[in-house]
Amino acid sequence: MPLPLLFFFLLVLLLNSSNYSCAAKVVTCSYIVPFHRRAHTISITDYGGVGDGRYINTKAFKEAVYAIQRLRRAGGTLLYVPPGVYLTGPFNLTSNMTLYLAAGAVIKATQDSLNWPLIPPLPSYGRGRERPGGRYMSLIHGDGLQDVVITGKNGTIDGQGGVWWNMWRRRTLKFTRPNLVEFLNSRNIIISNVIFKNSPFWNIHPVYCSNVVVRFVTILAPHDSPNTDGVDPDSSSNVCIEDSYISTGDDLVSVKSGWDEYGIAYGRPSVNITVRRVTGSSPFAGIAIGSETSGGVENVRAEHINLYGIGIGIHIKTNAGRGGYIKNIKVFDVYMEDARKGIKISGNVGDHPDGKYNRDALPVVKGITIKHVRGVKVQQAGLMQGLRNSPFTYICLSDINLGGVTGPSRTPSWQCSDVSGIAYQVSPSPCSQLISRPSGSCPNYSS
Ligand SMILES: *[C@@H]1O[C@H](CO)[C@@H](O)[C@H](O)[C@H]1NC(C)=O
Ligand SMILES: *[C@@H]1O[C@H](CO)[C@@H](O)[C@H](O)[C@H]1NC(C)=O
Ligand SMILES: *[C@@H]1O[C@H](CO)[C@@H](O)[C@H](O)[C@H]1NC(C)=O
Ligand SMILES: *[C@@H]1O[C@H](CO)[C@@H](O)[C@H](O)[C@H]1NC(C)=O
Numbered sequence: 216m217p218l219p220l221l222f223f224f225l226l227v228l229l230l231n232s233s234n235y236s237c238a239a240k241v242v243t244c245s246y247i248v249p250f251h252r253r254a255h256t257i258s259i260t261d262y263g264g265v266g267d268g269r270y271i272n273t274k275a276f277k278e279a280v281y282a283i284q285r286l287r288r289a290g291g292t293l294l295y296v297p298p299g300v301y302l303t304g305p306f307n308l309t310s311n312m313t314l315y316l317a318a319g320a321v322i323k324a325t326q327d328s329l330n331w332p333l334i335p336p337l338p339s340y341g342r343g344r345e346r347p348g349g350r351y352m353s354l355i356h357g358d359g360l361q362d363v364v365i366t367g368k369n370g371t372i373d374g375q376g377g378v379w380w381n382m383w384r385r386r387t388l389k390f391t392r393p394n395l396v397e398f399l400n401s402r403n404i405i406i407s408n409v410i411f412k413n414s415p416f417w418n419i420h421p422v423y424c425s426n427v428v429v430r431f432v433t434i435l436a437p438h439d440s441p442n443t444d445g446v447d448p449d450s451s452s453n454v455c456i457e458d459s460y461i462s463t464g465d466d467l468v469s470v471k472s473g474w475d476e477y478g479i480a481y482g483r484p485s486v487n488i489t490v491r492r493v494t495g496s497s498p499f500a501g502i503a504i505g506s507e508t509s510g511g512v513e514n515v516r517a518e519h520i521n522l523y524g525i526g527i528g529i530h531i532k533t534n535a536g537r538g539g540y541i542k543n544i545k546v547f548d549v550y551m552e553d554a555r556k557g558i559k560i561s562g563n564v565g566d567h568p569d570g571k572y573n574r575d576a577l578p579v580v581k582g583i584t585i586k587h588v589r590g591v592k593v594q595q596a597g598l599m600q601g602l603r604n605s606p607f608t609y610i611c612l613s614d615i616n617l618g619g620v621t622g623p624s625r626t627p628s629w630q631c632s633d634v635s636g637i638a639y640q641v642s643p644s645p646c647s648q649l650i651s652r653p654s655g656s657c658p659n660y661s662s
Contacts (some may be wrong), residue, residue, distance in 0.1 A: 227588070244428045244455030244489060248403045251362065252291030253313050257282065263611035266299020271325060273304040284309040287469075293361060296320040296370065305332060305393065308357040308365075316370025316409060323373045324354045324395075324415075328382065333390060337399075337422060339481035339510060340471030341451055341568050343391030345383075345442075350390050353397035353420070360401040369433070371410040372396070376440060379415035383441050392416035392442070398424050407431045414443050422449040423483060428430065429456045438498050440464035445495070447471055450483035450510050461495035466530070467522075468493065469503035469549060470512050472539060475572040478509025479538040485510070490517040500530035502546060506565030508578065509539040514661075522551040528593075529557070529585060535602060538576035543661050544583045551590040557617040560587060560610070562602040577605035582660035583636075590617035595626050596643055601633030610636030611657035612645060619643065 238591040257279060258264070264275035267332035283292045287575065298319030304327070308314060334356075336342045343350040354374055357363055365372075374395045382388045395414035398404055401524055404427045411418045411434040418434050421427045429446055445461035448454040449471040461467040472478060472485045490502060501522040504512055528551040531541060551557065560583060566598035580601065590596075596617040601607035615638075619628060631646035637648040637657070645651060 217226050224513040235481050237273055239507075242316050242491070244430065244457055247453055247455050248301070248405050248428050250405070251291055251364070253513045255288045255296055257292060259301065260297060264301060266297065266301045266320070268300035268302060268323070270302065271304065272301045273306060276303055276306040280312070283312045283544040287311070287430055289634040291590065296322060296367070299556060304330065305352045305354050305356060308355065308360060308363055310360045310517055311362045313364040313366060314355070316372070318368035319375055320367065320370035320372065322371070324375045326375050328378055331393060339483060340507070341477030345391045346388055346391060351393035355396045357398045357401050360398065362403045363398070363401065364405045364410055366405065366407045368549035369408050369410055371412055371562060373412045374414040376413040376436065376443065380440050392421040392638055394418070396420070397422065398427070400424065402426050404428070404465070411435070413440070416442050417444040417447050419446045420449060421432045421451045421454060422614040424451040425453050428452045429449060430458050432459045434459070434461040434463060436463040438464050438496070444469050448485055448488050449473075450481070450485055452486040454485075454487070455489040457489070457491040457492070459493050461493060463497050464499075465497060466503040467495045467497055468499040469500070469505070471505065471507040472510030474507045474568050475509055475538070477568060479576060481510060483510045486514055488515045490520070494521040496522065496524040498526045500527045501525050501549070501551065502528070503530045503532065504541055504544060505532035506534055506537070508533050508541055509537050511539045511542070511543040513540070513542045515544045515632045517531045517545070518547040520549045522549070522552045522554065523610060525551055526554070527556045527559045528554050528588070528590065529559070530601045531560045531580065531583060533562055533578040534565045535562065535579065536574055536576055537565070537566055537571035537578045538573070540579040540581070542579070542581050546585045551558060551588075554590060554593045556595045556598055557588065557590050557593045558597040560599045560607060562600055562605070562633070564609070577602055579605060580607040582609045583607070583614070584611045584657045586613045586657065587614065588615045588617065592620055593617040594620050596628040597630070597645070599631040599634045599646070599648070603633055606633040606635060608635050609660050610649065611660070612633055612636070612641050612649065613639040613657050615641040617643070645650060
């Protein structure tokens with residue numbers, strides 16, 4: 216090769232590699248689940264689906280999914296939902312499928328709540344979360360599946376939750392309200408580029424799952440809608456939530472692992488949970504852990520979180536009777552504006568399933584690192600209440616600035632009890648339970 220040409224190739228190589236290293240700076244969760252382009256496509260309209268907003272498509276969805284399950288075509292099958300409004304009752308998905316919502320496609324839940332199928336309670340909860348006994352099946356449901364994708368061009372899954380919220384308000388619910396999407400005992404799940412709207416209860420609930428990616432989703436519900444959590448990874452491992460906007464009536468993301476004696480007995484932790492580049496708003500928490508953490512929660516990393524109008528920016532919550540543990544939690548780079556509380560770590564939050572819980576089952580909370588947090592218009596910087604017989608330890612706050620709202624009835628910036636740890640460059644200056652140091656870095660805590 217002539218020398219000038221060689222230089223040219225070297226230059227091209229160099230430019231390309233610098234491009235790659237640039238692109239590589241944005242870390243994503245795309246490596247967690249292998250992506251499959253489906254070999255086959257069917258449309259909901261091939262199975263009698265009608266997108267006129269009135270026809271009930273439950274049978275069409277069931278038959279389309281059943282066809283995918285029965286044919287078991289190599290490479291899997293994509294179920295296409297064209298533009299239109301497809302009213303439907305709850306239906307199951309199957310393995311090796313993609314549910315694809317075109318731009319302008321809406322899968323809309325029917326409001327005949329009384330005809331919704333009931334499913335058994337989760338073993339780690341022992342009963343429905345809000346009512347004893349069974350619970351209503353989620354609108355889109357999967358149990359024991361692998362390789363499922365819900366995606367498209369930002370179509371909408373609309374839970375029409377109003378009827379359910381009103382039953383909650385009037386206390387006429389017979390069983391626990393349905394989630395919008397729930398996967399149980401499943402792995403390799405991707406949920407991306409979909410808009411979730413007005414869920415009756417929690418929006419996206421992976422439970423006993425592994426390798427779950429939620430990205431580029433928008434989750435919307437009114438701020439006064441009860442319990443409309445955004446994404447709740449529950450007794451699941453390797454879950455990644457990124458590049459999403461969530462504005463609901465409850466926690467935007469909440470990591471859970473079962474409830475009191477049932478969760479302790481089931482013993483399935485949530486491990487390796489990543490939350491990244493999430494923006495949102497809620498009267499409750501931005502990033503939450505708990506309060507149901509009886510199976511344990513370990514290795515959570517939340518970073519680049521932007522909250523505008525939030526109850527509590529970061530909320531780690533548990534209770535006596537929960538047992539379990541919350542360990543190695545890292546929260547980095549949070550911006551919050553207009554918050555009631557910046558950071559809350561508490562051992563007295565949440566109700567109990569029944570009177571049979573063990574009051575001596577005390578949770579262990581250990582290794583909480585919170586770094587690079589900016590807040591403006593934050594009414595109280597932090598509230599940390601451990602348990603007298605199980606103090607929360609290895610808490611490290613570093614580079615925190617939570618600008619308060621001043622006024623006559625202002626509460627103390629920080630209130631702490633039964634906690635210990637270190638604080639570097641924290642403003643306003645933190646409670647005496649945390650040892651303040653002018654500089655240093657948080658130890659790399661891992662259990
Ligand atoms: C899904 O696909 C995988 C890999 O192709 C295959 O091993 C598995 O049996 C399929 N599962 C179902 C239920 O079709
Ligand atoms: C969903 O699948 C389960 C089996 O996993 C089955 O028992 C149930 O009847 C199905 N429900 C609906 C509404 O199709
Ligand atoms: C869908 O929404 C995501 C998240 O808001 C956005 O990044 C993406 O560009 C949208 N895609 C289309 C096709 O509109
Ligand atoms: C969690 O991640 C670590 C490090 O990547 C890995 O070694 C471990 O197997 C993961 N845990 C689970 C339960 O998948």
